[in-house]
Amino acid sequence: MAEKKKPVVGFFDLTGCNGCLLSFLFNEDELLDLAKQVDIVNFRFFTEKKEDTHFDLVFVEGLVAANDDLERLKKLREKTDKLVAFGACACTGCVPAYRNFIDQSKYAYLVYEKAKEISDLPPQPIGDHIKVDFFIPGCPPDKKQIATFIKDILLGKRPYDYDKPVCFECRLNENRCLLDDKKMCFGPITRGGCNSVCTNGKFECWGCRGPTPDADIPLMIRLLEQKGFTKEHIKQRLRTFSGMPIEKPQNLKVVKPQKIKKKEKKPAKQPKIKPVKVSVKAKKKAVKAKPAKKASKSKNTAKKSAKKAKPKPKKQKAKKTAKKIVKKSRTKPKKTAKKIVKKAPKKVQKPKTAAKKAVKKSSSFFSIIKKKLKR
């Protein structure tokens, strides 16, 4: 009887480095106990694939970068109650999605001339394609954080969503401030929860866990410029993990977690977890429509130009807007900053009218940010 109650858990990986899966495995001491509590049906390092069963909880590592990834992901979503974006690649795109920011000519020579035969997609976090229930950020996620997450889920608790900056933990760990040492540390604007592991090793924070809800990124850029870094370098660094929008982020949408059903007899749950059916093409259209309508209304909207739209011209546009904002914040930084925060929720609503489909689809916080990122 006891066996039936065990939630069915799967660990899957798309394009990525397998590091997050490994990070889970590194809980050597708790691993066997955890394995007793759940029924791990799929884990690449352990067991043969069984993708056909129904899952209560699925961890997805990696990002969508090949057509195959997308198909697998969508199928997975259909069979899953709760889907977790596991690690920075799945949450924001991490280093592989940094490719979206660089000029194609830089890597064009790496593309084989018969590239058409290879199903290559622009690298995107999974939240851009499907609905994600939970995010576990970090490159890699802290192993204790993963164990705690699973324990919370098993207890039916809401997993703790850490939203204080890295500086908070860094101070608790009594580290010397790396900004004082003239290092480009993003601790003040980056979500903590990692026990400030990088700064403990006197290595500056690169922002792999994405921004805090109240991060003032333009201010951070200005501060670092005063320390003598060039704006180009700062932006390059901010984009490395693809999770840092260079202007204000939206307030985080905390997804309401639900208890895992202790009885698994409800296969009829499927309608709720419907995968988003909007095709990439439709999204492209929707996205293209947005900036055109809004550009005249407010300067903020240009940022929404989503990544999938033609990259080059929009990059330039967006850069200009970014500059405007930075200039503004120079004159009266605090007020503008606050205004943007207040405006934030509106921003989410606006595109709904312009392109309902696209917004429904991009239900996650990260995907909203992602759109703004493309500059």
Added chain:
Amino acid sequence: MSKTIRLDHITKIEGHANLTLSIDGDSIRKCQLEAVEGSRYFEGLLKGRKCIEAPELTSRICGICSVVHTVCSIQAVENALGMKVSEQTKMLRELMVLGERIRSHAAHIYFLALPDYLGFESAIEMGATHKKEVLTALKLTKMGNELVTVIGGREMHPVSTQVGGMTKLPTQEQIDELRRRLQEAQSDAIYTAGIFSKIKYPQMQTEAEFFSLSDGMNYPVLIGDLVSQSNRFKKEEYQKYLEEYHEESSTSNFVVKKEKRYIVGAIARMNNNYRLLSKNAKKAVNDAKVKFPILNPFMNNFAQAVELVNTIDSAIDICRRLKLQEEPVQEMKFKKGRGIAAVEAPRGTLFHDYEVNDKGEITKANIITPTCQNLLSIQEDIRKYLPSIMKQGEKKIVLEIEKLIRSYDPCFSCSTHFLRVNWDRN
């Protein structure tokens, strides 16, 4: 009677790969191994970035061997800038790479390879009856992790090792504690070598050459020239000897040595350096009555088990020699140059090659990972092995092939971060 076997998303390996087999009666029509992991173009991402940022970026190529990517990248940048780091830094880096080798080998041979040989579908199933094996594996991975964590700051993507030195040193007490723990773990490693010497490996001989680093003094980790049974060349000349090419359906490159396939990894390191093995490791080899060179690719698992013993001995030796002193990280002066580094990753020799301009930005990068070098050998060895198992049922054939693939310990995440470099054209 012709049949086609497709193995999609082969499990119990790192990353994604497919294999297509087409068999017509007794002859093999097609045997093709494809990496299907999405491309990540790491070399492209590196262009235009400051060279000191390269280690942080390249460590994301692979979570399993992130340490070795970091260290290799650091060495390449240091070579490009003409920097020399202290002995202490070198020792700490080596210790960290050894830690990664311990955890990688332990995880691979116990969790991925052993279930095949004991007839279990997975390590989870194996755990029910073979608890001691699973616990030993966990202990060894933990040991390796601890080495990496103490020196690098965390288990993966180490933070405190940078271009020019270590940003944060462990304390002498931590090193002594590590040494004590390593001595305890030695018995686990010897036990492991015992298990893997008793396994009956399928019989087969590969025709490939075995390549690894070797400096003639110590078992290779961070330094040395590239050697094989019949060849020797410096790492700076790798482009003269090794050539990359691309198969249409794969997102990974194949690397060959002058159109001939070769093998890197534990088996190659051991074949080229067996005289340098530690006492305990030599004893493990003698107990198993194995003679060098080992030509059976299945025996790579045994080589990994013996390397575990050897690696722990080397790590103990380094811990004994380490007398830590505070050292500042070296200041760096950017200048134009090219830096090539070759390091022995758990799976074989890894190359990082950067060209840096006078602003310290990377203008060209090339990375060759171990699995790229092994891909062709895996494919060809499958072709060679197939006739001997052809008469068995399809399920058995698939299992045997998977066994062979896994014995190479391939890592497809690593191998698919680029597609093709047009050396012949440029």
